[in-house]
Amino acid sequence: HADAAEDALEARHGYMKMLALNMGTLSGMAKGEIAYDEAAASKAGSNIEALSGYAVADLFIEGTAMGEVDDSEALPAIWENPDQFAQKFAALSEAAAGAGEAVKGGQENVAPALQKLGGTCKDCHDDFRKK
């Protein structure tokens, strides 16, 4: 399909899914539900670090807010406050810097790194995602 809005919507859902998958790996290890594995933890952290560098604002194109398309949870506030939205993503990028290293060295290092990352996820979702 060659619909720009649909493509952007799918891409950002995939993007969020990739963030969530890697957060899920770290979360599972932090809780002890997944055995700590340094290489796997580091990969998850590095993935989040890499993803956080993506110019994601480009995917939030006009006409793709909740209510404008079927399966969007993106609040109109994103388009009303683009600078604030960009700042929230910048906060993720800052929090993710070094995440691939921070989770090395033992299971006890995962939770603090995860909390740092997750705080920025929540902070953005609170303002900009469907409640």
Ligand code: ASC
């Ligand atoms: C995740 C995920 C989120 C955030 C959020 C952090 O793993 O899918 O949306 O972390 O729950 O508070």
